[in-house]
Amino acid sequence: MEYCEISPTLPVYFETALGQMRLGDSLSFMKDGLCEESVDLIVTSPPFGLVRKKEYGNVDAEHYVDWFRNFGQEFMRVLKPTGSLVIDIGGSWNAGHPTRSLYHFELVVMLCRDLGFHLAQEFFWWNPSKLPSPAEWVTVRRIRVKDAVNCVWWLSKTPWPKASNRRVLVPYSSSMKELLKNGYATKKRPSGHDISANFSSNNEAAIPPNLLAVPNTESNSRYQRYCKKHGIKQHPARFPSELPEFFVRMLTDTGDLVFDPFAGSCVTGEVSERLKRKWICCESSEAYLAGAVGRFDRSPLKNDLFADEPQGKPSRSSAYSIHNPSALWNKIKSAVLSKDGGRRRPVQKSNGLGAKESEMIEAQN
Ligand SMILES: C[S@@+](CC[C@H](N)C(=O)[O-])C[C@H]1O[C@@H](n2cnc3c(N)ncnc32)[C@H](O)[C@@H]1O
Numbered sequence: 001m002e003y004c005e006i007s008p009t010l011p012v013y014f015e016t017a018l019g020q021m022r023l024g025d026s027l028s029f030m031k032d033g034l035c036e037e038s039v040d041l042i043v044t045s046p047p048f049g050l051v052r053k054k055e056y057g058n059v060d061a062e063h064y065v066d067w068f069r070n071f072g073q074e075f076m077r078v079l080k081p082t083g084s085l086v087i088d089i090g091g092s093w094n095a096g097h098p099t100r101s102l103y104h105f106e107l108v109v110m111l112c113r114d115l116g117f118h119l120a121q122e123f124f125w126w127n128p129s130k131l132p133s134p135a136e137w138v139t140v141r142r143i144r145v146k147d148a149v150n151c152v153w154w155l156s157k158t159p160w161p162k163a164s165n166r167r168v169l170v171p172y173s174s175s176m177k178e179l180l181k182n183g184y185a186t187k188k189r190p191s192g193h194d195i196s197a198n199f200s201s202n203n204e205a206a207i208p209p210n211l212l213a214v215p216n217t218e219s220n221s222r223y224q225r226y227c228k229k230h231g232i233k234q235h236p237a238r239f240p241s242e243l244p245e246f247f248v249r250m251l252t253d254t255g256d257l258v259f260d261p262f263a264g265s266c267v268t269g270e271v272s273e274r275l276k277r278k279w280i281c282c283e284s285s286e287a288y289l290a291g292a293v294g295r296f297d298r299s300p301l302k303n304d305l306f307a308d309e310p311q312g313k314p315s316r317s318s319a320y321s322i323h324n325p326s327a328l329w330n331k332i333k334s335a336v337l338s339k340d341g342g343r344r345r346p347v348q349k350s351n352g353l354g355a356k357e358s359e360m361i362e363a364q365n
Pocket of ligand 1: 024025026027044045046047048056235237238239240261262263264265266267282283284285288
């Protein structure tokens, strides 16, 4: 896999034609190994600033921002001007109190105020299957509700990262379908918003909200079967593939370079490989990479009849449904992302699922 490397640094643990797993500290890897402005997207879930430590070690909330600063500086250096940094980060409780730490907000403020990133948009990943915790506040004293949402900070190097929401459209809600069928009387809303006739034009799919509803319930994936077969412990804090996939689709084109500096089981690499992006997964624990190799292994495994969960999961629709973000992914065709990040306003008419008639159409699968 070709990318701009200053000098060979960490050992390559595993590679495909499109990507590499690197074993070791991602900070040294970036500093000594990655050229300036060579990466299109960094998408990652770093160790969170938790009170209860995970087995791979976590920096506590109090020292988190200082710890992250060096990584942030390198992220800024290696990203292209059109590039984005996407950080999935869970909140944390203050030790001994039913109150929340501010560390993940302080992180995003530091990245923007001190290092010059721009907050392109904040997203929230809602995991409907999250267990209630911490037990003391939620299930024992019953004074807090379950914490089921992670913040996902989408940051960019410039105000105009390349991006297109046409890549991540979702099905219309049943009420929107009704409205499209029956028509909509143009009027001013109490909020003052003017709802014009354009609102009822059928674009075949809807623009998703910044709330991503994805249960983290992987139960029989190839990764899991590979780990079982080889007696490898599964990574204890994996994110669902839809999470990095949403951003890889929305923010990169085929052939772009995606980097995950806290790769764990290399979900980001698997998604990027499938979507034909180049990728680098850097992880400091060899045990996690040993399992991650299973994501790319094609030898037959027990239970192969239960193939990995299919793409484009159906999702039930109701007036207020939040669709799984992948609901339309294997139907969408879209144009190559505009290099100016949308600074110029497009003039063409929309065609079907949001693709532009006059632009080059690229199949995303
Ligand atoms: C939350 S986990 C990431 C899980 C991953 N998203 C997945 O789905 O498998 C964070 C990972 O960062 C790794 N890590 C921590 N510090 C690191 C560093 N300096 N360089 C590389 N990896 C690091 C930890 O070993 C851990 O596996």
